[in-house]
Amino acid sequence: MIKIKLHEPDKHRNECTFRPFLWSQNVLKDVGIEFTTSDSYDYAWVAQASIINKRVSLKESTEKGLEFLSKITGDYMIIDGQDSTSLIGTYEVFKESEALLMLKNSLLKDRSLYKQGWNLGRYYWGSGDYKLEDFDKYSDMIVLSGTNWLGTHWTGINVQWHQLNDNKEFDMAAMFGYPSQESTEHNLMQNIFYDQYRKPAMDVISNLEYNVAKLENGKRVSLEEYHKKMFDSKIIFAPFGYGEMAPRDLEAAMYGSILLKPDMSYIDTKPNVFIDGETYIACKHDFSDLEEKIDYILTNYKELQPYLVNNMRNAFTQKYHATDLAVHLYDIFKNLTGVEPE
Numbered sequence: 001m002i003k004i005k006l007h008e009p010d011k012h013r014n015e016c017t018f019r020p021f022l023w024s025q026n027v028l029k030d031v032g033i034e035f036t037t038s039d040s041y042d043y044a045w046v047a048q049a050s051i052i053n054k055r056v057s058l059k060e061s062t063e064k065g066l067e068f069l070s071k072i073t074g075d076y077m078i079i080d081g082q083d084s085t086s087l088i089g090t091y092e093v094f095k096e097s098e099a100l101l102m103l104k105n106s107l108l109k110d111r112s113l114y115k116q117g118w119n120l121g122r123y124y125w126g127s128g129d130y131k132l133e134d135f136d137k138y139s140d141m142i143v144l145s146g147t148n149w150l151g152t153h154w155t156g157i158n159v160q161w162h163q164l165n166d167n168k169e170f171d172m173a174a175m176f177g178y179p180s181q182e183s184t185e186h187n188l189m190q191n192i193f194y195d196q197y198r199k200p201a202m203d204v205i206s207n208l209e210y211n212v213a214k215l216e217n218g219k220r221v222s223l224e225e226y227h228k229k230m231f232d233s234k235i236i237f238a239p240f241g242y243g244e245m246a247p248r249d250l251e252a253a254m255y256g257s258i259l260l261k262p263d264m265s266y267i268d269t270k271p272n273v274f275i276d277g278e279t280y281i282a283c284k285h286d287f288s289d290l291e292e293k294i295d296y297i298l299t300n301y302k303e304l305q306p307y308l309v310n311n312m313r314n315a316f317t318q319k320y321h322a323t324d325l326a327v328h329l330y331d332i333f334k335n336l337t338g339v340e341p342e
Helices: 014-023 025-030 058-070 090-096 111-115 135-141 149-156 191-206 223-231 247-255 290-299 301-319 322-334
Strands: 002-006 033-036 043-047 076-080 102-104 106-108 142-144 170-174 212-214 233-237 258-262 267-269 281-283
Touching: 014 025, 014 043, 014 149, 014 322, 025 033, 025 322, 033 322, 058 090, 076 090, 090 102, 090 135, 106 111, 106 142, 111 135, 135 142, 149 247, 170 191, 170 223, 170 290, 191 290, 223 233, 223 247, 233 247, 233 290, 247 258, 247 301, 258 290, 258 301, 281 290, 290 301
Parallel strands: 002 033, 002 043, 043 076, 076 102, 102 142, 170 212, 170 233, 233 258, 258 281
Antiparallel strands: 106 267
């Protein structure tokens, strides 16, 4: 039995990262993997909230992260359970540490893109200064975790598939924040890029003749109003934010709505439920075809709704399964020298 110690499992954001693994722990034991909080373990897992601090500079955050890791005895791995394919913050700590591996929820399918410059490492925010020129040196040690941001919601809420209904009040839900509140990441203004990315989409939505449920000036509404409007929308539009995945992706399937979001084919993640034309409808990242995709969905809604929604529901049910996660982790440990999972 391989025993894994989880460091600071109750810390905010760490809890989300570890949640899918703990939810699957009974099945993981069947392949010889067990979690513990004791000091008797084979490997330690350290999640991002323990080693990065986005409120300080990248340099200071890295120094504090390495200081935290220096106190860990024995072999350990880093887990970056954030919703974005960006590696900013964790990569700097990882490459200077003694970590055996870094497990990452989602990565760019084309790993060479990490060597190019993107705004705060986010490919969809466009060209910028953050680049990992030495990525090839460490890329083999950065592997998929076997879960992702949607897994935290799949295990954290009571998933209920509502009966399909094509008689919905709203043509589309655009219930996401825009403009956003001021926020920084390592002393850099990130909300600027967030808003710049979403603005073209909002420009299109503002000129639609359809009935769209949206927020007023990005101000939040009650959860009751939010879910009611989402439930009553034929299309749920989910643009990227600080990451590519969001609860709206799962909520669309729950409420029997068609998911419309930017193309996800450039992402490498497990599980992956995103197949354009099969489980969701993809638009271009610059939203130049957004209105065209909305028109297409609404014109063909009676045929598309049962096909896309049922496919997405089946994908979630089949792929977000503890057995698949257990097999994935088994393979990770099997490939480590000297490790013999049961």
